[in-house]
Amino acid sequence: MTETKVRSEKIRTLYRHTKPVLVTNTLNAGIVAAMLWNSAPEAQIVAWFAAMCSVVAVRASLSQRFYRAQPNHVELRRWGTKFAVGSAVAGTLWGVAGYALLAHSTATSQLLVTFVIAGMCAAASGSIASHMPAFLWFALPALTGLALRMIHFGDTTHLVMAAMLGVYALGLTAVARVNSRVLSESYTLRFENERLVAEIAAAHEQLELTNRTLEQRITERTEALHAQSETLRNAQRIQAVGRLAGGVAHDFNNLLTVILANVSELISERRARRESVALMEIREAATKGADRVRQLMMFSRRQPTASQKLDLNAVVRTLEKSLRRCFPEPHTLHLDLQAQEVPLRLDLTQLEQIITNLVTNARDAVSKGGIVSIATSTINLTEPTEVLDPGRYALLTVTDNGTGMDAETQQFMFDPFFTTKNVGKGTGLGLSTVYGIVQQYGGDIQVISKVNQGTCFRIYLPAVPASARAEESSFPTLRISETASLASNGGGETVLLVEDEPIVRNVARRILNREGFRVLTAESGERALLVSAGYAGNIDLLVTDVIMSGIEGPRLAEQLRMSRPGIRTLFMSGYSRDLAIPQNDPELRAMFLAKPFTNESLITKVRELLAVSGRNVHVPAA
Numbered sequence: 001m002t003e004t005k006v007r008s009e010k011i012r013t014l015y016r017h018t019k020p021v022l023v024t025n026t027l028n029a030g031i032v033a034a035m036l037w038n039s040a041p042e043a044q045i046v047a048w049f050a051a052m053c054s055v056v057a058v059r060a061s062l063s064q065r066f067y068r069a070q071p072n073h074v075e076l077r078r079w080g081t082k083f084a085v086g087s088a089v090a091g092t093l094w095g096v097a098g099y100a101l102l103a104h105s106t107a108t109s110q111l112l113v114t115f116v117i118a119g120m121c122a123a124a125s126g127s128i129a130s131h132m133p134a135f136l137w138f139a140l141p142a143l144t145g146l147a148l149r150m151i152h153f154g155d156t157t158h159l160v161m162a163a164m165l166g167v168y169a170l171g172l173t174a175v176a177r178v179n180s181r182v183l184s185e186s187y188t189l190r191f192e193n194e195r196l197v198a199e200i201a202a203a204h205e206q207l208e209l210t211n212r213t214l215e216q217r218i219t220e221r222t223e224a225l226h227a228q229s230e231t232l233r234n235a236q237r238i239q240a241v242g243r244l245a246g247g248v249a250h251d252f253n254n255l256l257t258v259i260l261a262n263v264s265e266l267i268s269e270r271r272a273r274r275e276s277v278a279l280m281e282i283r284e285a286a287t288k289g290a291d292r293v294r295q296l297m298m299f300s301r302r303q304p305t306a307s308q309k310l311d312l313n314a315v316v317r318t319l320e321k322s323l324r325r326c327f328p329e330p331h332t333l334h335l336d337l338q339a340q341e342v343p344l345r346l347d348l349t350q351l352e353q354i355i356t357n358l359v360t361n362a363r364d365a366v367s368k369g370g371i372v373s374i375a376t377s378t379i380n381l382t383e384p385t386e387v388l389d390p391g392r393y394a395l396l397t398v399t400d401n402g403t404g405m406d407a408e409t410q411q412f413m414f415d416p417f418f419t420t421k422n423v424g425k426g427t428g429l430g431l432s433t434v435y436g437i438v439q440q441y442g443g444d445i446q447v448i449s450k451v452n453q454g455t456c457f458r459i460y461l462p463a464v465p466a467s468a469r470a471e472e473s474s475f476p477t478l479r480i481s482e483t484a485s486l487a488s489n490g491g492g493e494t495v496l497l498v499e500d501e502p503i504v505r506n507v508a509r510r511i512l513n514r515e516g517f518r519v520l521t522a523e524s525g526e527r528a529l530l531v532s533a534g535y536a537g538n539i540d541l542l543v544t545d546v547i548m549s550g551i552e553g554p555r556l557a558e559q560l561r562m563s564r565p566g567i568r569t570l571f572m573s574g575y576s577r578d579l580a581i582p583q584n585d586p587e588l589r590a591m592f593l594a595k596p597f598t599n600e601s602l603i604t605k606v607r608e609l610l611a612v613s614g615r616n617v618h619v620p621a622a
Contacts, residue, residue, distance in 0.1 A: 358396075
C-alpha cells in the first residue's frame with residue numbers, strides 16, 4: 001500500500017512541476033528560433049516553433065484536466081503515461097531542432113543550441129525525474145538528435161562533442177535515478193511517519209477510550225458493589241431483626257399463654273359481673289396481642305402456613321369491594337388485571353394480607369384526587385436476579401401517585417414497628433408482614449419510590465401451572481371416629497408435662513389437674529427421662545415444649561417411645577410447626593399445639609389425642 005501511495009505522490013509531483021517546465025520550454029524555443037533565424041530556413045524555424053507552442057498548449061490543457069479530475073491511485077498511473085508522452089513529443093522536437101536546424105548554423109549558434117538542449121535535459125533530471133519514463137522520453141530524443149548532427153558534421157571537434165553528449169546523457173540518467181530514488185525514500189518516510197502518527201493517535205485515542213471505559217466500569221462496579229453491600233447489610237439487618245422478633249414473639253407467646261389461660265379460668269368460674277367484664281377486656285387485649293405476635297412470626301418466617309393453589313386475579317376481585325370502601329372516592333382505586341388466570345400457591349389469608357396492607361399504605365399516601373392502581377401479570381425471568389432464580393412468576397403491582405418515600409424511609413420500611421404515620425394510625429407491622437410472607441414463599445419485593453411522585457411495589461411470587469392441583473396440607477385433619485367418646489373429664493390418665501418456662505408449666509399443670517388428669521412435671525428433657533424412669537405406672541401422654549436447652553422435645557419423644565412404646569405425644573411451641581418439628585419423622589409431628597393456647601384448646605387437643613387408639617396421627621396446626 002505504501003509503494004502505491006509513493007508512486008501516486010511522485011506523479012502528482014510531476015504535474016506540480018508542469019507550469020515551470022512548460023514556461024521554460026516556450027522561452028528556450030523562442031531564444032533558439034531567434035538565434036537561428038538568419039542561418040536556418042525561415043519556414044523550418046516557424047514550423048518548428050509553432051509545433052513546440054502547440055505541444056506546450058496541449059500539455060498545459062492536460063495539466064488543467066488533471067487537477068479537475070483529482071484522480072485516484074489507480075487512475076494516476078494512466079495520467080503518468082500521458083505526461084511521459086507529452087515529454088517524449090517535446091524531447092523529439094528539441095532533437096529535431098538539434099539535427100535539422102543546425103545544418104547551416106555557425107559554430108556560435110551550434111554552441112548556443114547545444115547549451116540550451118543540454119541545460120533543458122539537466123533541468124529535466126531534477127524537475128521531472130520523479131517519473132523516470134517522463135525524463136528518459138524527453139532527454140534521449142533531445143540529446144540523440146543533437147549528437148547525430150555532430151556526428152554528421154564528421155570533423156574531430158564535432159565527433160568529440162557527440163561523445164561528450166553520450167557521456168552527458170549517461171550522467172544525467174544516473175542523476176535522475178538518484179533524484180527519483182531520494183524522492184521515493186522521502187515520500188516513503190513521510191507516509192511511514194504519517195502511518196506511525198496515525199497509529200499513535202489511534203492508540204492514544206483507544207487508550208483514552210479504554211481508560212474512560214475502565215473508569216466507567218470501575219464506577220459502575222463500585223456503585224453495584226455498594227448497592228449489593230447495602231442490600232446485603234439491609235438483608236442481614238432485617239434477618240437479625242427477624243430473629244430478634246421471632247425470639248421476642250416466642251417469649252411473648254409464653255406470657256400470653258399464662259394470661260389467656262388464667263383469664264379463661266377466671267371467666268369460667270363466673271365471678272362478679274363487673275369482674276367478668278374486666279376479664280373479658282383482658283382476654284380481648286391478650287388476643288390482639290397474640291395477633292401482633294403472629295405478625296411478628298410472619299415477618300421472621302416462623303408462622304405456620306396452609307398453602308393452596310390460588311388465582312391472584314380472583315383474590316383481588318374478591319377483595320375489591322372491601323378495598324373500595326377504604327377510599328373516600330371509589331374511582332380512586334383502579335384495577336388492571338391480566339386477562340388470563342395468574343396461578344400461584346399461597347396461604348389465602350396471607351395473600352389477602354399482602355394485598356390489603358399494600359393498598360392501605362397506598363391509600364394513606366395519596367391525597368384527594370390521587371390514584372391507586374392494582375395490576376397483575378405473569379412473567380418469565382430468563383436471567384437470575386440478586387434474589388430470584390429464572391422461572392415463571394406471578395407479579396402483583398400496587399402503584400400510587402402519593403407522597404412517596406425518601407431513601408432513609410426506604411431503608412427501614414420493612415422493619416417491624418417502623419412507621420411514618422402519626423401515633424395511633426398504624427402499627428408498623430404491615431410492610432414487615434408483607435416482607436416476611438414474600439420471603440417465606442421464595443419471592444421478592446422491588447420498590448420504586450420518589451418523594452412527591454409516588455411509590456410502586458412489585459411483588460414477585462413463584463407461579464404454578466394453571467392445571468396444577470392444590471397441594472395437600474402437610475398435616476391432614478385428625479379423623480376421630482364418630483363412635484369415639486370424648487369424656488368431659490379425664491379418666492385418670494397420666495400426662496408427663498415437660499416445659500422449661502415455670503409459669504407456663506404451672507398453668508398447664510393446673511388446667512390438666514382440674515380436668516382429672518394425673519400430671520407428672522419436668523423442667524427439661526433430661527429431667528423428664530428421670531421422671532419416666534422412676535415412675536412405675538403407665539404414662540399415656542407426653543406434653544412437651546419443642547425448643548428447650550439440652551434434650552429438645554422431638555428427641556425426648558423419640559427416646560421415650562423406646563422405653564414406653566404406647567406413649568402419645570403433644571408438642572407445644574411458640575414457633576411454627578414447620579420450624580419446631582423435624583419434617584422427616586411424621587410420627588413425631590403427630591400433634592401440635594401453638595402458643596399461646598387457652599384452657600379449651602389445650603384440653604381439646606389432649607382429649608383428641610387420647611381418644612385415638614393406636615399410634616400417633618397427623619393433625620392440623622393450631
